[in-house]
Every structure is written in C-alpha cells, then in structure tokens.
Amino acid sequence: xxxxxxxxxxxxxxxxxxxxxxxxxxxxxxxxxxxxxxxxxxxxxxxxxxxxxxxxxxxxxxxxxxxxxxxxxxxxxxxxxxxxxxxxxxxxxxxxxxxxxxxxxxxxxxxxxxxxxxxxxxxxxxxxxxxxxxxxxxxxxxxxxxxxxxxxxxxxxxxxxxxxxxxxxxxxxxxxxxxxxxxxxxxxxxxxxxxxxxxxxxxxxxxxxxxxxxxxxxxxxxxxxxxxxxxxxxxxxxxxxxxxxxxxxxxxxxxxxxxxxxxxxxxxxxxxxxxxxxxxxxxxxxxxxxxxxxxxxxxxxxxxxxxxxxxxxxxxxxxxxxxxxxxxxxxxxxxxxxxxxxxxxxxxxxxxxxxxxxxxxxxxxxxxxxxxxxxxxxxxxxxxxxxxxxxxxxxxxxxxxxxxxxxxxxxxxxxxxxxxxxxxxxxxxxxxxxxxxxxxxxxxxxxxxxxxxxxxxxxxxxxxxxxxxxxxxxxxxxxxxxxx
Amino acid sequence: xxxxxxxxxxxxxxxxxxxxxxxxxxxxxxxxxxxxxxxxxxxxxxxxxxxxxxxxxxxxxxxxxxxxxxxxxxxxxxxxxxxxxxxxxxxxxxxxxxxxxxxxxxxxxxxxxxxxxxxxxxxxxxxxxxxxxxxxxxxxxxxxxxxxxxxxxxxxxxxxxxxxxxxxxxxxxxxxxxxxxxxxxxxxxxxxxxxxxxxxxxxxxxxxxxxxxxxxxxxxxxxxxxxxxxxxxxxxxxxxxxxxxxxxxxxxxxxxxxxxxxxxxxxxxxxxxxxxxxxxxxxxxxxxxxxxxxxxxxxxxxxxxxxxxxxxxxxxxxxxxxxxxxxxxxxxxxxxxxxxxxxxxxxxxxxxxxxxxxxxxxxxxxxxxxxxxxxxxxxxxxxxxxxxxxxxxxxxxxxxxxxxxxxxxxxxxxxxxxxxxxxxxxxxxxxxxxxxxxxxxxxxxxxxxxxxxxxxxxxxxxxxxxxxxxxxxxxxxxxxxxxx
Numbered sequence: 016x017x018x019x020x021x022x023x024x025x026x027x028x029x030x031x032x033x034x035x036x037x038x039x040x041x042x043x044x045x046x047x048x049x050x051x052x053x054x055x056x057x058x059x060x061x062x063x064x065x066x067x068x069x070x071x072x073x074x075x076x077x078x079x080x081x082x083x084x085x086x087x088x089x090x091x092x093x094x095x096x097x098x099x100x101x102x103x104x105x106x107x108x109x110x111x112x113x114x115x116x117x118x119x120x121x122x123x124x125x126x127x128x129x130x131x132x133x134x135x136x137x138x139x140x141x142x143x144x145x146x147x148x149x150x151x152x153x154x155x156x157x158x159x160x161x162x163x164x165x166x167x168x169x170x171x172x173x174x175x176x177x178x179x180x181x182x183x184x185x186x187x188x189x190x191x192x193x194x195x196x197x198x199x200x201x202x203x204x205x206x207x208x209x210x211x212x213x214x215x216x217x218x219x220x221x222x223x224x225x226x227x228x229x230x231x232x233x234x235x236x237x238x239x240x241x242x243x244x245x246x247x248x249x250x251x252x253x254x255x256x257x258x259x260x261x262x263x264x265x266x267x268x269x270x271x272x273x274x275x276x277x278x279x280x281x282x283x284x285x286x287x288x289x290x291x292x293x294x295x296x297x298x299x300x301x302x303x304x305x306x307x308x309x310x311x312x313x314x315x316x317x318x319x320x321x322x323x324x325x326x327x328x329x330x331x332x333x334x335x336x337x338x339x340x341x342x343x344x345x346x347x348x349x350x351x352x353x354x355x356x357x358x359x360x361x362x363x364x365x366x367x368x369x370x371x372x373x374x375x376x377x378x379x380x381x382x383x384x385x386x387x388x389x390x391x392x393x394x395x396x397x398x399x400x401x402x403x404x405x406x407x408x409x410x411x412x413x414x415x416x417x418x419x420x421x422x423x424x425x426x427x428x429x430x431x432x433x434x435x436x437x438x439x440x441x442x443x444x445x446x447x448x449x450x451x452x453x454x455x456x457x458x459x460x461x462x463x464x465x466x467x468x469x470x471x472x473x474x475x476x477x478x479x480x481x482x483x484x485x486x487x488x489x490x491x492x493x494x495x496x497x498x499x
Numbered sequence: 500x501x502x503x504x505x506x507x508x509x510x511x512x513x514x515x516x517x518x519x520x521x522x523x524x525x526x527x528x529x530x531x532x533x534x535x536x537x538x539x540x541x542x543x544x545x546x547x548x549x550x551x552x553x554x555x556x557x558x559x560x561x562x563x564x565x566x567x568x569x570x571x572x573x574x575x576x577x578x579x580x581x582x583x584x585x586x587x588x589x590x591x592x593x594x595x596x597x598x599x600x601x602x603x604x605x606x607x608x609x610x611x612x613x614x615x616x617x618x619x620x621x622x623x624x625x626x627x628x629x630x631x632x633x634x635x636x637x638x639x640x641x642x643x644x645x646x647x648x649x650x651x652x653x654x655x656x657x658x659x660x661x662x663x664x665x666x667x668x669x670x671x672x673x674x675x676x677x678x679x680x681x682x683x684x685x686x687x688x689x690x691x692x693x694x695x696x697x698x699x700x701x702x703x704x705x706x707x708x709x710x711x712x713x714x715x716x717x718x719x720x721x722x723x724x725x726x727x728x729x730x731x732x733x734x735x736x737x738x739x740x741x742x743x744x745x746x747x748x749x750x751x752x753x754x755x756x757x758x759x760x761x762x763x764x765x766x767x768x769x770x771x772x773x774x775x776x777x778x779x780x781x782x783x784x785x786x787x788x789x790x791x792x793x794x795x796x797x798x799x800x801x802x803x804x805x806x807x808x809x810x811x812x813x814x815x816x817x818x819x820x821x822x823x824x825x826x827x828x829x830x831x832x833x834x835x836x837x838x839x840x841x842x843x844x845x846x847x848x849x850x851x852x853x854x855x856x857x858x859x860x861x862x863x864x865x866x867x868x869x870x871x872x873x874x875x876x877x878x879x880x881x882x883x884x885x886x887x888x889x890x891x892x893x894x895x896x897x898x899x900x901x902x903x904x905x906x907x908x909x910x911x912x913x914x915x916x917x918x919x920x921x922x923x924x925x926x927x928x929x930x931x932x933x934x935x936x937x938x939x940x941x942x943x944x945x946x947x948x949x950x951x952x953x954x955x956x957x958x959x960x961x962x963x964x965x966x967x968x969x970x971x972x973x974x975x976x977x978x979x980x981x982x983x
Contacts, residue, residue, distance in 0.1 A: 388579045
C-alpha cells in the first residue's frame with residue numbers, strides 16, 4: 016500500500032497509528048457499526064485520550080471495509096467530539112473531560128430483587144404490547160401536525176383527551192367531554208397538583224381535612240402528610256367505606272375513595288353508599304376524589320361504573336395507564352368538574368411541563384385504533400387465569416385460608432388468624448418471597464373500636480412473569496400457617 | 500337471502516335493523532375500517548343510543564364485505580362497549596353515558612396564533628426528526644428488558660444516564676458519571692425539585708436568597724416567587740453577570756446563571772468570571788446552578804464548555820432536550836454534586852413519577868447511535884442560516900440597528916433607542932408580529948443605578964417554519980424605527 020504524503024489532511028506523512036483490533040458485528044450498516052465499535056473502545060477506556068488511531072486507509076484494509084466508510088466514520092466521530100483531527104498528527108482520541116472517580120460507594124440502581132415477587136401494584140411488565148405500541152407510535156408521529164413538537168397545552172393533547180372522553184364513557188361510565196379532562200403524569204402527580212406545592216388546587220383553608228379510607232396506600236398517605244394535608248380515616252366494612260360517617264365530620268369537605276375496588280381490601284362500594292357519598296358532596300358543597308386505579312379489571316361480571324357518572328360536578332375522577340398498560344409510561348388523567356378546570360390548569364402552568372406529547376399522541380392512537388381495548392381484554396383474561404390459579408392452589412394446599420377481593424383487580428387478600436401476620440411475613444422474607452401484610456395499609460389513626468385490625472396478606476398476582484408464577488404460589492403456600 | 504331463525508344469538512328472527520349508510524375508505528383492513536366507521540357514526544351522534552343495527556349479514560352484503568368480517572366487527576364493538584347484543588333484540592348502539600353538555604363557553608385549546616412569530620424559546624417544530632426518532636424507538640423498545648415496563652428508578656433509566664454522561668463529557672465538557680445524573684421533565688421540573696413543594700432539595704433555611712441574573716425568563720422568576728424564593732439580581736455587562744457582586748451579598752449561598760449564553764442578552768460569561776464564581780461557591784460553601792439551556796448551538800467557534808467542569812462538587816448542571824430536540828418531549832437532566840444526589844432522589848420519591856421510561860430509552864438509543872449529534876449538527880447549520888438571513892436583512896433594511904447575542908443560540912437582541920421599546924412592540928402587534936421586548940426579561944429589583952435599562956427586542960429566529968421566515972423578517976424590518 017503506497018501512502019501519498021498529504022493525501023488527507025488528518026493523516027501525517029508517516030503514520031504511526033496504533034494497531035487497533037475491533038470486532039465488528041456482521042449485521043448493520045458498516046459505517047454505523049464501525050462508529051459504535053470505536054465509541055465503545057473509547058468509552059470502555061481501551062482507547063485512552065491522546066491515543067493515535069491508524070490512518071483510515073489502514074483501518075479500512077484491516078477490517079475489509081471501503082476506504083470511504085472508514086473516512087466517514089472518522090469524520091463523524093471528530094464532529095461528535097470523540098476524535099480530534101489535526102494536520103500533521105493524524106486522528107487521535109479526544110482529550111475528553113475525564114469521568115469523575117466516584118468519591119464514595121454509590122447505591123446500585125439495580126437492586127437485587129426477591130426470589131419470588133407477589134407484591135401488589137404492578138401489571139405484568141413482560142406483557143407490555145411493544146409491537147402494537149410501536150405501530151401506534153409510528154402512525155401517531157407520522158400523522159401529527161408540526162405544532163405537536165412545539166410547547167404543549169398544559170391540559171394535554173386534544174387527540175388524547177378526545178380518545179379518553181370516548182373510552183371513559185363507554186368503558187367506565189364517566190360523563191365528560193375533552194374540555195374537562197386534564198392530562199398528567201399519573202395519580203401521584205394529580206395528588207400533588209391538588210394538594211402540594213405553593214398554590215395547590217385545593218387550598219388548605221377551603222378543603223379542610225381530607226377523608227380517606229381506613230386502609231389505603233402508604234405512599235399516598237405519605238405524600239399527603241408531606242403536603243401538610245390532615246387525613247381522617249373512614250372505617251370499612253363488607254359494603255366498602257362507611258361514608259355515613261362523613262355526616263359527623265363537619266370540617267371535612269373532600270373525600271378520597273376507591274369505589275370500584277377498595278384498595279387493598281377489594282370490595283366495590285355498595286350502590287347505596289355510592290349515592291350517599293354523592294348526596295353528601297352536594298349537601299356539603301364538597302368534592303369526591305374518585306381513584307379508579309384498576310377499574311378495567313373485573314372478572315366475573317360487568318365492571319362497576321364510575322361514581323363520577325352520578326354527578327360530574329361533585330366528583331373528580333382520576334385514572335392512569337399504570338395498571339392497565341405500564342407504570343413506565345407516566346400518563347394519567349383527571350376528569351375535572353367544570354368549576355375546577357381553570358384552577359387545575361392554573362396550577363399546571365402555562366405550558367405542559369410533564370407529560371410527553373409523543374406518548375400522549377401514541378396513547379390516543381392506541382385507544383382510537385382499538386389496541387388499548389384489545390390489550391385490556393387480553394390482560395383481563397391473563398389476570399383472571401392468574402387469580403384462578405391462586406384460588407385453586409390455596410383450595411388444594413391451604414383450604415383453611417379465606418381469600419377475598421378476588422372479583423377484580425391485580426391482587427387478593429388472604430385473611431390470617433389474629434396476631435399471626437408479622438410471623439407469616441417473617442417466614443415469607445426468609446423464603447425470599449416479597450409481599451405485604453394488611454397492617455402496612457392501615458391508617459395509623461384508626462382506632463380498634465372504629466374498626467378492629469385484621470391480619471392478612473396482600474398478594475399481587477400480576478407481578479411475576481409467567482414462568483415464575485407457579486414457584487411463587489408454591490412459596491406462598493409453604494409459608495401460610497397450617498390450619499389451627 | 501334466507502334468514503335462519505336463531506342462527507346467530509345476537510340477531511332476532513325478523514330483523515328490523517335500520518338501513519345504515521357507511522362510506523368505507525378503500526384502503527385498510529376491512530374489519531378495522533368498518534369498526535372505525537361505526538365508532539365514528541356513534542361518536543358523531545349519527546347513531547344514537549338504542550339504535551338497532553342491521554343484521555351483520557345484511558350489512559356485509561350491503562357493503563360487499565365477508566360475513567365474518569361484519570360479524571367480527573360487531574363482536575369487537577360489543578366487547579368495547581359501543582354496541583350491545585341481546586338475544587331477540589339484535590345488535591343496538593349501547594346506552595352510553597351521554598356526554599355532558601358544556602355548561603359555559605370553554606377556552607379553545609387551539610388559540611389563533613400570530614401572523615408572524617418571532618418569539619424566542621422554541622426550536623423549529625417542523626424539524627423534529629420523526630423518522631430517526633421512530634427508528635430509535637423501535638430499536639430501544641425491542642431491545643429493552645422487561646423490567647423497563649415496570650415501576651421506574653427515580654434517578655432515570657441507566658441507559659439514558661450512561662448515554663448522557665458520555666454526551667455531556669464530549670459535547671459540553673461536563674465531568675460526571677451516570678450515578679450523578681438525575682433525569683427529570685425539564686428545567687422547570689428541576690427548579691421545582693430544588694425549590695418548591697413541602698420538602699425541597701434546597702431548604703429555605705440553608706439556601707438563603709438566590710442570586711439570579713438581572714435579565715432572565717419571567718416564567719422562572721414567577722416559579723421561584725411562587726415557591727417563596729427571594730431572588731437578588733446580579734447586573735450584567737459585556738462580560739456577562741457581574742459575579743464579583745456576590746462577595747458583598749453575605750446571605751446568598753446559591754446562584755443561578757446561564758454561563759454559556761446569557762439569557763436573553765446573549766454573551767458568554769467571561770473566563771475570569773467563570774473561575775471567580777466557582778471560587779466564590781467554594782469559599783462560601785455555596786452552589787452554582789448552571790442553566791445550559793442551549794449550549795449546543797454556537798455558530799462561529801467551538802462551544803463554550805460548561806462551568807461544571809471546573810468543579811463538579813460546587814456546580815449543579817441543568818440541561819434538557821427542549822431546545823435541542825423538542826419541548827414536547829419533556830426530558831431534562833440534572834448533573835448533581837455527589838453530596839446532593841441522595842437529597843435530590845429523596846425529593847423525587849421512591850419511584851419515577853414523571854419521565855416516561857419509553858422516551859428515556861428512545862433518547863438513550865438516539866444519542867448512542869449518533870442520531871442526536873446528527874440532529875444537533877443539522878439544526879446548528881439551519882439556525883446559523885436563519886441568523887445569517889436575519890443579520891443580512893437588517894444590514895440591508897435597518898443598518899442603524901445594532902444586533903447582539905448572535906454568536907450562539909436561537910435568538911438575537913436588537914437594541915433600540917431609549918424610550919422606544921413599547922411603541923415598537925405596539926407597532927409589531929398591529930402588524931401581527933409576535934416578539935418580546937427586553938423589559939419583560941428585566942428583574943424588577945434592578946435599579947437604574949446598578950444597571951441602566953436597555954430598550955431592545957428579543958428576536959427568536961428558530962420558531963417560524965422555513966416558508967414563513969422571510970415574511971416574518973420583512974414584518975420585523977417594517978416595524979423597526981427609521982434611523983434617528
């Protein structure tokens with residue numbers, strides 16, 4: 016091979032470039048593959064700053080590539096700042112800012128998981144409809160107007176609000192229109208907009224203490240406590256939250272309930288109480304916050320419709336994709352009474368600050384094309400099968416254990432003998448089985464007189480992948496106490 | 500056609516279904532097209548609740564479809580809740596929750612825009628790299644592990660933090676590693692995490708008043724004011740913010756600056772002052788918040804590196820995709836001093852509550868594959884051309900107008916004679932030309948003695964689409980006052 020001095024400005028007359036061993040994968044565009052290999056070599060420290068690379072012609076010959084391919088890859092990496100080209104000194108690895116050595120042991124963001132995971136709250140991550148979602152993304156992003164890539168409307172994309180208004184009407188009995196829907200990043204974001212920050216939608220002076228259910232998610236209780244919201248627990252019985260107690264709480268003007276499927280005990284709010292809580296909100300000039308976290312998943316009969324349908328001006332309905340699709344998506348919605356829409360928007364700010372317009376457009380297309388319905392139906396069958404497996408396994412191996420809350424949702428409650436919950440949880444931990452006890456969900460202010468504490472386990476049957484589910488069930492049966 | 504009574508459970512023996520005129524587009528799967536047409540007819544009110552549909556066989560014959568296709572479309576729409584099938588009464592439009600009639604005129608979310616838009620702050624929405632982004636999404640979502648669709652790490656996806664650590668090192672001279680990066684929804688979200696809410700990262704007692712630049716974005720000032728943060732303005736001269744003033748502000752322990760490209764006046768912070776502000780932070784035990792909002796866009800020489808590189812423990816670096824890619828994406832990053840990482844994560848919460856994991860994975864792949872660099876380079880050329888057009892147009896039509904801040908970014912500042920800014924803005928409004936005056940950006944507490952007010956226009960040259968840019972420039976030249 017004859018080197019012509021000065022033939023390429025970035026190569027010296029007599030190159031002294033290192034030998035460079037690169038293993039290029041056989042598939043993929045050659046230039047992209049070469050660039051990726053060079054980047055990886057730099058990133059991993061194999062090529063340190065200042066290293067001189069072989070001339071592109073040598074490299075091309077070594078690797079069996081066209082010269083142009085190698086030259087273009089060098090030029091591109093120079094433009095990206097990985098390499099430096101200087102007349103007379105060839106192409107070298109750029110003097111990049113050296114990574115800072117960690118000054119102390121860092122938490123690993125990949126924590127080792129439990130052997131068996133029956134914690135509630137998560138849909139089966141392996142079932143995310145990747146192909147259908149990508150197809151919807153392609154259609155949505157191809158069809159989107161240019162303004163979709165500009166600053167966003169804080170209310171959310173109209174395409175999504177229109178799709179949701181339709182969907183929520185037919186699937187959840189919600190009465191609304193796109194102008195009353197506000198998109199957010201999920202239930203916790205909605206709670207923050209309503210209660211937290213310097214100027215929340217529900218100002219402390221107006222809202223009074225917030226009535227909540229005696230059992231609920233500790234994460235939400237913590238969020239409310241951090242926002243300075245006082246909460247008053249309503250006892251729960253087999254008909255759901257005892258909303259009659261609201262009449263005796265003159266300061267309370269807002270209540271947060273899970274009417275379709277009490278979380279975590281599992282029953283729907285009784286029809287009489289649904290009407291009663293709406294009447295209370297009307298009489299008190301109050302507001303019901305309806306947390307419809309898993310309303311789509313009901314197995315043995317038609318889903319229970321949203322209470323919101325009874326009075327859209329007295330109920331603020333909250334939903335998200337976190338159970339139906341994935342918590343990784345960070346999309347939720349608030350269906351807001353007309354008189355509160357402007358205040359919610361004022362708190363959200365002048366422009367959309369959170370929810371990705373790209374995901375919003377994709378979800379709108381996913382709903383409109385029927386993909387969302389198909390996914391929910393598929394998951395409903397899947398979770399019902401999971402539940403049936405759980406029930407069958409318990410009937411065989413622990414027939415003395417009472418299971419409740421199984422008509423809907425992604426979890427069940429297993430009742431335990433009084434005083435045994437902690438020891439059962441300890442046994443589960445030793446077995447590498449992650450799940451929660453009912454005590455974690457109990458509001459600290461509920462007295463035993465108002466509602467005796469119940470020992471029990473909350474079993475999330477949606478979390479494990481299919482292949483791991485039978486072993487998780489076997490572990491569960493192992494740690495359950497034998498019949499007394 | 501012979502009807503066999505009872506041949507299909509949802510059809511009565513003697514169907515009395517309405518005639519149904521549907522125009523089906525010629526392309527697309529027949530079943531999907533029929534379903535879309537029926538949904539649209541229901542949605543638009545053409546088919547009202549209770550309407551009986553023709554038997555699927557008649558509809559199939561009318562429309563020239565296979566019977567199966569029509570039967571499947573009906574079944575699917577029944578499952579979705581649009582239609583109801585009942586033995587003996589055929590298939591009818593479901594009694595859906597009727598949409599609530601609007602009780603008052605609603606704001607239209609599509610506000611009429613100005614005729615010409617030269618407002619700053621937005622990249623060209625028409626240039627979003629849809630195809631490359633979708634390709635990256637396909638690769639990223641196909642390759643993602645299942646756990647990516649479960650609850651997210653509040654620090655952000657490791658794939659993205661690794662890609663960002665690389666990118667920021669080579670493109671912006673940031674010294675960091677993936678463990679010190681926290682993903683968020685953009686600059687405003689970062690400000691909220693740092694200052695707003697019930698337990699911000701920078702607690703009021705520790706942080707003292709916040710030093711800011713005498714000119715800055717009103718939106719940020721408003722956000723800080725709402726969070727109860729007192730701000731102290733630093734005057735600006737031709738070398739950027741006069742950081743020497745910090746020595747005389749004993750209470751101040753935190754400063755927020757735009758060192759690469761002062762916003763909006765446009766100059767970089769002088770090298771001596773970059774060093775001085777870091778020295779100040781070291782001596783005071785303080786913190787510099789570095790807002791690197793458009794650091795990638797520098798036209799006439801190498802980009803100015805981040806101040807963060809001088810001392811990663813004293814500078815908290817803030818960036819986002821809002822200028823480089825699109826504000827619709829809602830992805831930003833905080834490069835956090837080691838001693839603050841845990842506090843930022845504690846404020847963000849136990850799980851990712853905002854940033855979409857899908858978008859995070861896609862952006863990581865977009866960066867790693869070189870797509871982000873290519874897009875930034877393409878946009879740099881594009882914006883430089885825009886800037887050159889602006890400068891040339893002014894040189895021809897308004898040579899007496901001084902233009903500054905043109906070495907970088909997406910906007911320029913046009914100086915005006917003292918006292919003329921308001922009348923020029925009024926003339927612009929009459930012409931349908933949207934742009935801002937410098938007065939909007941001035942901190943209200945800056946005295947004329949500390950820094951005399953300057954009349955001027957902030958011209959965003961990235962906002963209009965290509966075809967509208969020449970007319971916008973012509974309108975701008977029209978409203979500029981003639982030479983005095």
